[in-house]
Amino acid sequence: MLGVAVAVVEPYANDWWVTRNACGGSLPEGVLEDLGAGRADDDGHLYAHEETLDERLGRYRCEVNDASSGRGYRFRASAYTSRDDVERRLSDDFSGREPARLALPAGLPGYESQRGDLVLTLDCPRLGEGGSGKPRKLHTRAQIPGYFGDDESGDEPGIGSSYDAGARAAVALANKASENLRCGAETLEVPAEVTRPEPVPLEETAGTPCAALARAPLTREDTWSVQVRMSKRAPVGSCLLERERDGAESGRAAEKTEVLDLTAFHGDFSEGLWKAAGREKPWVSGTEGWATARCGGTEAVFRARALGGDGRTPVLSAGEVRSVLADFAERQAARRGCTQPQVPPGISDSGPRG
Numbered sequence: 001m002l003g004v005a006v007a008v009v010e011p012y013a014n015d016w017w018v019t020r021n022a023c024g025g026s027l028p029e030g031v032l033e034d035l036g037a038g039r040a041d042d043d044g045h046l047y048a049h050e051e052t053l054d055e056r057l058g059r060y061r062c063e064v065n066d067a068s069s070g071r072g073y074r075f076r077a078s079a080y081t082s083r084d085d086v087e088r089r090l091s092d093d094f095s096g097r098e099p100a101r102l103a104l105p106a107g108l109p110g111y112e113s114q115r116g117d118l119v120l121t122l123d124c125p126r127l128g129e130g131g132s133g134k135p136r137k138l139h140t141r142a143q144i145p146g147y148f149g150d151d152e153s154g155d156e157p158g159i160g161s162s163y164d165a166g167a168r169a170a171v172a173l174a175n176k177a178s179e180n181l182r183c184g185a186e187t188l189e190v191p192a193e194v195t196r197p198e199p200v201p202l203e204e205t206a207g208t209p210c211a212a213l214a215r216a217p218l219t220r221e222d223t224w225s226v227q228v229r230m231s232k233r234a235p236v237g238s239c240l241l242e243r244e245r246d247g248a249e250s251g252r253a254a255e256k257t258e259v260l261d262l263t264a265f266h267g268d269f270s271e272g273l274w275k276a277a278g279r280e281k282p283w284v285s286g287t288e289g290w291a292t293a294r295c296g297g298t299e300a301v302f303r304a305r306a307l308g309g310d311g312r313t314p315v316l317s318a319g320e321v322r323s324v325l326a327d328f329a330e331r332q333a334a335r336r337g338c339t340q341p342q343v344p345p346g347i348s349d350s351g352p353r354g
Contacts, residue, residue, distance in 0.1 A: 011045040022049035023062035026176040027075070027169050028190055032064060034165035035074050035145065046074060053180050058082040060177045075169055077142035079177030083130045086139040090269045093119070094236075099273060101263045102150060103234035106191045108171065110140075111236045116149035117141045118167055120174045121235060126184030132268065134298075138183045142170035150196075160196055167194035199225035199242060199256075209335060210239030212262060212328035217320055225256070230264070232336060238263045239328070243315070259315045261305045262328045266336070270301040284322040285348035287314045291329040295338035302329040302341065318347045 019032055036044060047065040054060075058081035066072040080086055093100040093113050100119075102112040110120035120140045127136040144166035147159060171190045178185040202224035206214045209230035218224060223244040230237035241260040265273060274282065274290040282290045287306040294300065304325035306314035316324065322344060329341035 015046045018046040018049050018064065022064045022075075023051060023077070023169075023173055024176050024180070026172045028172055031165040031169045031172075032074055034161050035169070036066065055181060058085065058181055060180050062173060062176075073143070073145060075142070075144075075166065077140060077170060077173045079138060079140040079174065079181065081124055081127060081136055081138055081181050081183055083136065086137050087269075089119075089139055089141065090267070094265070094269045094273060095276070099236075099265070101236055101238040101261070102229040103231040103237040104167065104194075105197050105229075105231075106167070106194045107231055107233060108167070108188070108191075108194070109231075109233035110170075111234050112150065113141070114149055116147045117143055118170045120170060120188075122174065122178065122183070122185035122188075124178070124181075124183035124185055126182055134268075136183075138174065138178055138181065138185050140170065140174040140177055142166055142173060163196050164194045167191070197228060199227050201225055202241070205239075209237065209332070210262065212324055212331055213239055213241050213260070215327060216241075216260070216316065216324050218315065235267045236263065236265050258307050260324070261303075261307060262324070263303045263305075264328075264332045265301045265303070266295055266298060268299055271299045273301055273303070282342055282344050283348040284318060284325065284344045284346075286318055287316075287321060289318075289321050289325040289344065291325055291341045291343040293329065293333045293338040293341040295333070295336050300333070300336070300338055302332060304328060322347065 022032070032046065049065070050063045052061045060079040061077070063076045064074040066074050080089065098114055100111050100113050104110045104112060104118060108120065109122060110118065113119055118141065122138045123135040124138050125135060130136045144162050147162060147166070168190050171188045175187055177183070202214060205211055205226050205228065208228050210226050210228045213226055225242050225244060227238070227240040227242070230239065239262040240258055242256040243259050244256050271292070282292050289304045291302045292300065302325065304321050306316045306321050326343045329343060333339065333341050
């Protein structure tokens with residue numbers, strides 16, 4: 001237990017003191033200011049910081065509180081190295097119909113949870129192997145106040161600067177957690193900037209990890225864009241195709257509709273994603289398909305889902321979904337040194353089994 005520290009002094013002096021000492025003094029300069037900028041419930045000052053460490057259980061936590069009430073947080077992060085703790089959080093992130101799918105930007109080794117947590121995953125060479133015979137992991141998750149995931153908060157004013165600051169703080173915290181928990185993970189370089197990726201036009205994806213979408217049989221009279229959220233260092237990554245309609249005829253603002261999602265999952269958790277549907281092998285049926293591979297002794301799973309261009313009618317047939325899935329899986333396997341993907345040879349008679 002490292003303890004809780006509160007300084008009851010002049011606010012600006014307290015800001016300096018908390019900033020200097022929070023999270024073992026590891027946070028980059030300026031991130032706490034950027035995380036508080038523009039928040040209506042924040043008076044701009046800091047209140048206190050709390051830091052806890054339990055080496056035996058493999059847990060480290062840091063929280064910085066706002067001055068407005070002392071109850072809100074400016075930055076919060078936790079790190080874990082025990083197998084049970086790590087697997088419990090992976091299960092939360094990668095179970096159910098909508099598992100995490102967005103790789104962190106800037107080539108960071110992590111992903112964004114569905115709730116908006118920024119998660120970093122690193123090997124811990126000093127801690128040896130876990131029960132599976134593979135290196136134990138450091139699992140670090142940071143929370144940004146007011147950010148609840150790309151779908152919920154992605155368009156909020158000022159979220160870009162908060163996301164940038166939160167991601168850089170998360171990297172610094174992961175380095176500190178590795179030191180405190182004797183993990184021995186590679187020291188991550190804190191990026192000078194972490195920009196949330198903007199969608200790119202479909203025709204510009206040819207040289208990206210989402211190039212399979214550029215070859216999909218889509219109608220050319222529509223306007224298409226792609227959210228490219230892939231990274232070689234992340235356990236998950238996604239290519240999300242959107243169709244844009246300007247709304248001029250209806251007098252409405254331009255709208256984007258998600259129509260096709262390609263996702264790659266890497267890790268021992270991934271196989272359970274499609275087996276949870278009651279299948280014994282990869283399949284393509286209706287508007288969804290799965291393929292598998294092995295990457296350095298670890299499972300990898302690739303998924304394609306046609307989401308429906310108008311909310312009802314999928315933009316691709318089942319056969320076209322299979323073709324795009326095969327292209328995507330082969331490209332991702334090649335990027336990460338995986339075995340040849342196992343792609344379903346044909347279309348199944350029925351969809352996922354509940």
